[in-house]
Structures are given as C-alpha cells and as structure tokens.
Amino acid sequence: MTLTSEQEAIRDLARRLANEEIAPKARQIDETSTFDRALHRRLGELGFLGMTAPAEYGGSDSDTVTWCMVVEEIAKASSAVANGVTLTESMVHYLVAMGTEEQKKKYLPRLASGESLCSFCLTEPNAGSDAASLATTATIDGDDVILNGQKMWISGALVADFFIVVATVDKSQRSKGVRTYIVERGTSGLSFGEKLDLMGIRGFATAPVFFDNCTISKSQQLGGEEGFRAVMHGLDGAGRLGAAAMAVGVAQAAMDVALKYSLEREQFRQPIFDFQSVQFMLADMAIEIEAARLLVHKAAALRDANKAFSFATSLAKTFAGDMCMRNVTNAMQVFGGYCYSKEYPIERLFRDAKIHQIWDGTNQVQRMIIARHLKKEAA
Ligand SMILES: Cc1cc2nc3c(=O)[nH]c(=O)nc-3n(C[C@H](O)[C@H](O)[C@H](O)COP(=O)(O)OP(=O)(O)OC[C@H]3O[C@@H](n4cnc5c(N)ncnc54)[C@H](O)[C@@H]3O)c2cc1C
Numbered sequence: 589m590t591l592t593s594e595q596e597a598i599r600d601l602a603r604r605l606a607n608e609e610i611a612p613k614a615r616q617i618d619e620t621s622t623f624d625r626a627l628h629r630r631l632g633e634l635g636f637l638g639m640t641a642p643a644e645y646g647g648s649d650s651d652t653v654t655w656c657m658v659v660e661e662i663a664k665a666s667s668a669v670a671n672g673v674t675l676t677e678s679m680v681h682y683l684v685a686m687g688t689e690e691q692k693k694k695y696l697p698r699l700a701s702g703e704s705l706c707s708f709c710l711t712e713p714n715a716g717s718d719a720a721s722l723a724t725t726a727t728i729d730g731d732d733v734i735l736n737g738q739k740m741w742i743s744g745a746l747v748a749d750f751f752i753v754v755a756t757v758d759k760s761q762r763s764k765g766v767r768t769y770i771v772e773r774g775t776s777g778l779s780f781g782e783k784l785d786l787m788g789i790r791g792f793a794t795a796p797v798f799f800d801n802c803t804i805s806k807s808q809q810l811g812g813e814e815g816f817r818a819v820m821h822g823l824d825g826a827g828r829l830g831a832a833a834m835a836v837g838v839a840q841a842a843m844d845v846a847l848k849y850s851l852e853r854e855q856f857r858q859p860i861f862d863f864q865s866v867q868f869m870l871a872d873m874a875i876e877i878e879a880a881r882l883l884v885h886k887a888a889a890l891r892d893a894n895k896a897f898s899f900a901t902s903l904a905k906t907f908a909g910d911m912c913m914r915n916v917t918n919a920m921q922v923f924g925g926y927c928y929s930k931e932y933p934i935e936r937l938f939r940d941a942k943i944h945q946i947w948d949g950t951n952q953v954q955r956m957i958i959a960r961h962l963k964k965e966a967a
Pocket residue numbers: 707708709710711715716717718740741742743744786789794943946947948949950951952953956
C-alpha cells in the first residue's frame with residue numbers, strides 16, 4: 589500500500605504536533621483527568637477535526653486513510669486527546685449523513701474548528717451491547733419533543749456544547765422506534781452526573797447524562813424514521829474505525845517505549861534486548877501492529893471508494909483492539925517491575941489499551957457481526 593506525498597505530509601504534520609505539543613502534556617492530562625480545550629482547538633486549527641467533512645462546512649475534504657493515520661499519530665501521544673478527534677469525526681459523520689442543510693451549516697463548522705464539542709449519548713445503565721433496548725423516551729408534543737431518561741459513560745459529557753442523543757418514540761417497536769436528536773447544553777431538563785474516575789482514557793470529562801422533561805424543538809431531530817439502522821451507520825462510519833486506528837497508535841507507542849527500554853536496560857551484563865525471548869516479543873508486536881494497521885487502512889480505503897466497509901471495519905476493530913491489549917501487556921513484560929512505575933508511560937498505555945475491546949461495540953459483538961456476515965455470504 590503506497591501513500592501519496594500529500595498523505596505523508598499530513599501524517600508527518602500530525603506526528604510533529606503529537607510529539608511536540610501533545611506528548612509533553614499527556615501525563616498531566618491523565619493524572620489530573622482534565623480536558624485540554626486549548627489543545628482541542630489547536631487540532632481544529634490544523635485541520636485535524638472533522639477532516640472528512642466537505643470543505644463547504646469547514647472540513648478538509650480529506651480521505652479516510654489519511655484521517656486514520658492522523659488518529660494513530662495522536663493516539664501514540666495521548667488517548668484522551670485522540671478520543672476528542674475520533675468522537676468529533678463520528679459526530680461529523682452523523683451530521684453529514686443525516687443532518688438537514690440548516691443543521692449542517694449550524695453545527696459542522698463549529699465542530700471542525702474545535703470551537704465546539706459534541707458528545708454522543710447512546711449507552712444507558714441497562715442498555716450497553718443491546719443498545720436498541722434503550723429506555724430513554726422521546727415524547728412528541730406538538731412541535732416539541734420531550735426527552736426523559738439517563739445515559740451512561742458519555743465521553744466529553746461535562747465539556748460538550750451539544751449532544752447527539754438516541755431515544756425511543758415507542759419502546760414496543762424496539763429498533764424501529766429509535767430516533768436521534770440534537771440537544772444543546774443549557775437546555776432545561778438536561779443535567780450531568782459527577783465526572784467518572786476512570787482507569788484509562790482519563791481527561792475527557794466522561795460522565796452520566798440525565799434528561800428530565802428535557803424539551804427541544806422537533807426541528808432538532810437528526811435524520812428521519814430510519815430507526816436504529818441510522819445509529820449503526822453512524823457508529824460504523826467513523827467511531828469504530830477511529831477506535832481501531834487509536835488501538836494501533838496505542839500499541840505502536842507501547843512497542844516504541846519497550847524497544848527503547850530493552851536496548852537500555854542491562855541484566856546478566858547485557859541489554860535485555862539481546863535475550864531472544866525479549867526479541868521475539870518485540871518482533872511479534874511489529875508483525876501484529878502492521879497487520880492491524882493494514883486492516884484499518886483497507887476498511888478506510890473501501891470507505892473512500894464508496895464501497896461497503898462495514899465488515900472490513902469490524903475485522904479491523906476486533907483485531908486491532910485485541911492486538912492492542914495483547915501487545916501492550918507484552919510491552920509491560922519487557923519493562924519487568926518498572927512497568928508499575930508512573931515514571932514510564934507504559935503503565936498509562938496499559939490503562940488506555942483495554943477500552944479498545946469494549947467501546948463502539950465490544951469485540952464479542954463485533955464477532956457476532958462478522959459471523960452474521962459470513963453466514964449471509966455462505967447462503
Ligand atoms: C471510557 C468509556 C467511554 C465511553 N464513551 C461512550 C460514549 O461517548 N457514548 C456512549 O453512548 N457510550 C460510551 N461508552 C459505552 C460503551 O460503548 C459500552 O460500555 C459498550 O457498548 C459495552 O456496553 P456495557 O458496558 O453495558 O457492557 P455489556 O453490554 O453489559 O457487556 C458485558 C459483557 O457481555 C458481553 N456481551 C453482551 N452481549 C453479548 C452477546 N450478545 N454475545 C456475547 N457477548 C455479549 C460483552 O461483550 C461484554 O464482554 C463508553 C464506555 C467507556 C468505558
């Protein structure tokens with residue numbers, strides 16, 4: 589797979605930004621669990637937010653392969669900052685695909701510049717993998733919609749300026765009754781729980797969100813009556829692929845620090861790199877990271893070619909997520925006892941790795957999607 593000189597230049601710019609401006613802040617962001625809005629705006633300034641959105645709405649008209657490379661570079665430096673990039677792209681994808689002209693003009697430029705942040709409210713305390721069983725209700729009342737319910741684990745909730753909220757107009761219709769709405773911060777009846785003290789992906793203001801007779805105009809509906817299928821389209825489009833690209837970045841960062849450490853650390857009067865068992869762990873990391881990267885780029889290239897990319901995205905997300913957890917664990921092993929020390933970034937990478945087997949559809953759910961596709965193909 590070859591890259592154009594333009595793709596390489598954008599990747600290199602992201603790498604420079606990650607090394608010079610994000611990496612020096614990563615430990616502090618993690619330790620204080622504080623969202624860095626200035627850094628988020630800086631990403632917008634450089635065109636790394638809403639990259640695939642059309643230029644007329646403030647985007648960069650970028651291809652998806654380039655976007656995935658940018659996500660990987662930023663995730664190498666900080667998962668919390670990369671989460672802002674993938675979440676924004678996901679919300680941009682929703683708005684481009686489902687928004688009215690008015691909604692696109694109003695919200696997309698703000699997201700692409702980094703001026704605003706949008707959170708995605710799907711998961712509930714009792715609706716995770718079975719997201720279509722959500723209980724947040726949307727009651728139509730003339731020209732208004734009244735939302736009631738609770739969302740859980742909402743990334744960016746405490747700092748977002750608006751929210752894409754998934755609710756049901758009729759629970760008995762299950763997935764067909766699902767609708768999506770835009771809710772602005774400050775709307776009466778919208779409130780938030782305490783910031784969640786997370787193990788990893790710290791620094792992105794994750795919290796529960798509550799809707800208590802939260803009343804919005806019907807014109808804030810995003811998309812039509814497509815039901816849960818539209819939500820799945822949104823998840824596939826950028827969220828899942830972004831998670832896979834992030835996982836590659838985290839694994840690459842872990843391998844980079846483990847390699848460096850193995851060349852410096854001496855035991856039995858030689859660098860631990862010289863022990864074949866350490867070399868093999870590093871070699872396996874290199875093989876698996878490259879394989880995951882290629883799966884990500886393949887799914888991205890299919891999306892760019894306007895071909896079906898859902899199956900390829902599930903393959904990429906599942907492999908990259910599992911690969912990330914496996915290889916970051918091995919990178920910890922290379923550090924021996926020092927992997928427990930906050931002196932090295934490996935312990936943060938370890939805490940950040942696990943999420944990639946969980947969010948945007950757990951890796952078990954991805955395997956269900958993959959198996960369903962295999963059965964369909966075989967029929
Ligand atoms: C840090 C963080 C940030 C998040 N950000 C957001 C966000 O911004 N917006 C949002 O809406 N959500 C967000 N989530 C929620 C996330 O998407 C869910 O946690 C995820 O979908 C899994 O749901 P659950 O936690 O309820 O697990 P469950 O669905 O309860 O799953 C528990 C276990 O059971 C397995 N399982 C469930 N069903 C099946 C099945 N049918 N077959 C086989 N195995 C199954 C799962 O794979 C998993 O191993 C976030 C979560 C975290 C931790």
